[in-house]
Amino acid sequence: MESMGTLHPSTLSTKDLHWRILWNKDTCTLCGRCTAVCPVQAIELGVHRKRTVNVPLGIKDSPATALSVYHGIDQRTDPAFACVGCAMCSMVCPNDAIVPVLNEDVDKQRFHINTGGIPRRRGGRRNAPGSFLDQIKFVRISMLTDPALDAGRHEFEMRTLLGRILPPEEALKFSRENGWIPPVREIYPLIVGSMSFGALSPTMWEGLQMGVAYLNEELGMPVRMCTGEGGCPPRLLRSRFLKYVILQIASGYFGWDEIIRAIPEMKEDPCAVEIKYGQGAKPGDGGLLMWYKVNSLIAKVRGVPAGVSLPSPPTHQTKYSIEESVAKMIQSMYMAWGFRVPVYPKISGTSTVLAVLNNLARNPIAAGLAIDGEDGGTGAAYNVSMDHMGHPIASNIRDAYLNLVKIGKQNEIPLFAGGGIGKNGNLGANAAALIMLGASGVQVGKYLMQAAAGCLGSESDRCNICNIGQCPKGITSQDPRLYRRLDPEHVAQRLVDVYLSFDTELKKVVAPLGRSTSLPIGMSDALGISDRNAAERLQIKYVV
């Protein structure tokens, strides 16, 4: 840091930053690629004066000072330009001369990122690296009393249902009387969670869609993808691929003008409609697409002017009570497709989940409930919401499931869990644990961004700048210069890789438990944990 006359309270040194840049003068060739690639302009060319003292041998000449100049990379210390640790600089450096490192001390930067009275906003996830789901083990191993199955060679049916399933007595009666039976979809239990067109770049979205189509049509895996709140590109709405899509409607109703208009021209019904009431990463907040990302394409799909921030209200403004939200909105959405498309709400994890659930249970057509836990991701939110608001998913799902068991509707209202599944890479194990706690399937977003597109975000506050449209990988940017970095074909291929490996992992979990004929929803006797309180809370085995 250069010397300066006065110190401002927010004057920081590089030691105070969360991410510090280590730069090696010896190997740097001053090519300038790092400063060009940095998404937040955290580094810049520095010109430094250097003084050397020359001490000649002998007594003839006296020691003298020589001054020189050298050039190098400087890290900016203004919190507005703080390094986010994305390491794109390292990626482009031909000589490995630069790398960001996490400050081993508690940084001071965090106290100053509210300049102008605006609290910190960012994208990404809760900055909490631990995963509760990782602690759950599968302890009921089949061996002699019943043979364990061969995950590689046995036949498995790992499908789940999305839709309101009638009690058997009623279903048979309706079928005899040619009555209406709610639509039910047989789908793969790993759903591409709601990430909107707009939050994601066009290349990312296209890649995911292509991957999903391939999984369905070439591999016979009925994978579904939820649009998030951003509408759906018009061509997709009118294509046969719409059947792989879950359309989300949220409080801003973005894109629904376009969707409603397209209904008469649709070749296929969508898989389902998800009504978003809440999101795990920022419960109680509506969706937010910041102005940086609202270009003319996004604006057109969403039916809004370009270049303005799009904050959705925290709640559906036309609704006054839960009864109304549930009954009216679900019914209207059913009506739009002639009662052929399942409609279900998604809420953020909350201690009031049972109240919502009881309401749904009384509604005769609600097609399920998706619950998004505190570890869910977001494209943009206040840091405080992300880090401190929300409810862990495990106990929410367990409570909801056991409550359905109590009223005998555990098969009627499928529960879908989201938020932090695979946050440390353990996608198969985390998903299986939630399914055995009672979920019918899981919704995953961040893991897919990481695995299928190389997202750099992490729970130690790495990158997480999805909100400002500067995504260095082109995943969450609407700037063609950035999203061109992402080849949709590669995203599709990686998505397929992820699903195939997940499928194998899921089998490697259920086969030793002796399960193959149906997804082990609620098979809680297979689960154990070494935390007595957690075991008691979730009603699973305490094992040490």
Place this chain on the structure above:
Amino acid sequence: MCRLFAITSQDPLTPMVALEALNVMKEGHDGSGVGLYLSDLAGDFEPYKDYPILSGIFSNAGMKKLDDYMLARGFRPKFERAIRPAKPAPAGTPRRDVYLISVYDYPDDWKYLPKAEVRLRLMLTRVTLRQMGIEDGSMMVFSFWPDTIMLKEIGDPLEIADYIDLNDRNILARNILSQGRQNTNYAITLYACHPFFVQGVATMTNGENTAFVPIREFLMSRNFPGYVGYQSDSEVFAHILHYTYYNLGMGLEAYKHIITPLKDDELARHPETSRLRLLKHTCRPLIIDGPNCVIGFLPDQTLFMVHDSKKLRPGVIGGKPGIYCCSSEICGLDAAIPDRDRDEDFQPMKYDIVYVDKKRREIKKWNQWEPFTHPH
């Protein structure tokens, strides 16, 4: 794995036939228990076919408790066999005061009740007595149903039979289920011992049922007071059949489709796709995950056997007109009906269900790819 043997015969048989067949299959059970279900009774109980018979094990105090309870509810004892063993108990078999088989006349005020109500009340009486017995260990009640006797005890089947002189008592039946127990996960409690019985539905199973917990949760949440117990993971097979038969009004074919439905892509090729898909979706928590072989009787006295796809060593059905049996091993069948035509023996595979109806003329086979034979 437990050994199973079932027989249905035109001519009344002593239960020793079944116990001897179990004895032949002894390698596979460890003598830790035996269970018997007898129906279409003959011998001493033939005259009382229309009256409910209570079967269970009682202490002397339990007998008193039982009498008080039944009298207070208006049941009048008509006939009883109270077996008080005189010989020393075989090693490992607990000393009991009374093995009771007691016929009652219905209370007067039941006379004009609809059949379903009578069924319900009989079942409730059994469940209540069972509960009263659990509280102080004074009684264990296995069945309370017309034309039905059940016996369960810990120990080797033949030794138990000798101990209670089963052979010398004139207790005969045309339908018999018997199980030789291989004790696995559960502490030996007689309520975990097969066969299981509820309202005329009786089944026994071998193999572990790994989907037990979600199935039990589903059954218990049907709010039917007879879906209790579950000391064994196999009890659910009887209850699923009961649920299919009474609640859904469907038979064995639907039972097969419920416990082992066709896969989604198989269903798509089936002539009755939509109906079967509906059944599969709505009864999804009842899908079993074996390997399991289920053998049992329906309330109409049809004997059946069914497997899931993981049963690598299926049971066998065989016999001749007038007498048929299902056995978990062929040697059991050989012991019981040696003079049958062995070419007619049949081992049902993953799509099959086999049954012999009350006429006992032939083995009927039905395969999941066929349409339902009874309209539902």
